[in-house]
Amino acid sequence: MISPPRVRRAAVRRTGRGPEYLYGGPMLRPFRLAFGLSPVIEVLEAARQKVEPLLEAAGIPRFALEEPSYRITYQQEFAFIRLALGRLKLPHAGLEVGQRYHLALFGVLGLAASCAPTMRELFRCVPTYPALAWGCIEEAVWRDGDDEYVAFYENAEVGDLASFFVERDTTALLALFRQTLGASLTPLVVHFRHPAPADLKPYTAFFGCDVRFGAELNHIRFPRAVWDAAPPQANAMSFRFFSNQCHRLTAVIEEPLSYVDVVRSRLRAATPVPSLMELVTELHLTKRTLQRRLDDEGTSFSALLNEIRRERAGELMGRGDLKQSEIAWRLGFEDASAFSRAFKGWTGQPPRASKAAPPRPRRAARRAQDD
Numbered sequence: 001m002i003s004p005p006r007v008r009r010a011a012v013r014r015t016g017r018g019p020e021y022l023y024g025g026p027m028l029r030p031f032r033l034a035f036g037l038s039p040v041i042e043v044l045e046a047a048r049q050k051v052e053p054l055l056e057a058a059g060i061p062r063f064a065l066e067e068p069s070y071r072i073t074y075q076q077e078f079a080f081i082r083l084a085l086g087r088l089k090l091p092h093a094g095l096e097v098g099q100r101y102h103l104a105l106f107g108v109l110g111l112a113a114s115c116a117p118t119m120r121e122l123f124r125c126v127p128t129y130p131a132l133a134w135g136c137i138e139e140a141v142w143r144d145g146d147d148e149y150v151a152f153y154e155n156a157e158v159g160d161l162a163s164f165f166v167e168r169d170t171t172a173l174l175a176l177f178r179q180t181l182g183a184s185l186t187p188l189v190v191h192f193r194h195p196a197p198a199d200l201k202p203y204t205a206f207f208g209c210d211v212r213f214g215a216e217l218n219h220i221r222f223p224r225a226v227w228d229a230a231p232p233q234a235n236a237m238s239f240r241f242f243s244n245q246c247h248r249l250t251a252v253i254e255e256p257l258s259y260v261d262v263v264r265s266r267l268r269a270a271t272p273v274p275s276l277m278e279l280v281t282e283l284h285l286t287k288r289t290l291q292r293r294l295d296d297e298g299t300s301f302s303a304l305l306n307e308i309r310r311e312r313a314g315e316l317m318g319r320g321d322l323k324q325s326e327i328a329w330r331l332g333f334e335d336a337s338a339f340s341r342a343f344k345g346w347t348g349q350p351p352r353a354s355k356a357a358p359p360r361p362r363r364a365a366r367r368a369q370d371d
Helices: 004-015 034-046 052-057 074-088 093-098 108-114 119-128 156-181 201-207 224-228 236-253 259-269 276-283 287-296 301-319 324-330 336-347 351-356 363-370
Strands: 020-025 031-033 071-073 138-144 147-153 189-191 210-212 218-223
Touching: 020 119, 031 034, 031 074, 034 074, 034 093, 052 074, 071 074, 074 093, 074 156, 093 156, 093 201, 108 119, 108 236, 119 138, 119 156, 119 224, 119 236, 147 156, 147 224, 156 201, 156 218, 201 210, 218 224, 259 276, 259 287, 259 301, 276 287, 276 301, 287 301, 301 324, 301 336, 324 336, 324 351, 336 351
Parallel strands: 189 210
Antiparallel strands: 020 138, 031 071, 138 147, 147 218, 189 218
């Protein structure tokens, strides 16, 4: 089935009339960053709804929301959102969730967008890097005389969630524009294809313009001058740099999640280094589940713990201002004796000998002395 934007573009080419297509494309991808669920979770928590049962029902571990590299399938996301909407029972849930979006939420993509030369290029980052943007429906930007508008096209995959995603994405777009250009920014019109809810006040209060339901096309329209405006942080060099990072990160997202990388990053970042039980509690996993995941990847928690402790021990010993008991605590050992035994196993000598050994002079320094 040909998507609406492509149909419309063909008609424009044939007749030479009508709006001019600028850019856009399908947004749905097989895998998504789990962190993208955070706006929905914020609304759930504000309504005092428990999140964990919904995540579990959708097959999403709780730690996935705190792990920047954790991917979920779009089917898992849809399952979670359906459960969330069932709990919230808000006719305007898309409007509530969309207002929770901000550029910082998008990570590197948000950095790239904030440095874009114009608002047109800021929004263009979204369809350019869909894997980083959490979109689910097709988006296209059109120029119509002195105005430009973003059209949203429902796709078969979203099914009964179509109106939610249309409202969420329309709201999020305006929220991002207002954060960039000022809270007083108001679109010319906002149109939705789905039927009007019983209460229109939340929509008119947020959008501040004519909001129509039962329209022919989902879209939000701004004067062309808004699209030409430069974000406060516009910077061509930064825009190119962060755009390149977006390109590289998009390729990484297609790779499967590594629990080895997750454990390594947690062991490196925490002080003191956590035990197995402390880590599984933090990750909202069972001890058996984590051990099985690591075994599937050819390693174990004890091997990773030993690796990171040795790595961090070298860094801490090199500082020269820490006592052995302090280093032992930071590395998660019960006492200095346990650390000393481990260190001797790694290096063949006790920590004191390693710390007392004077640094070997560099060759260049020795040559200078000889001269």
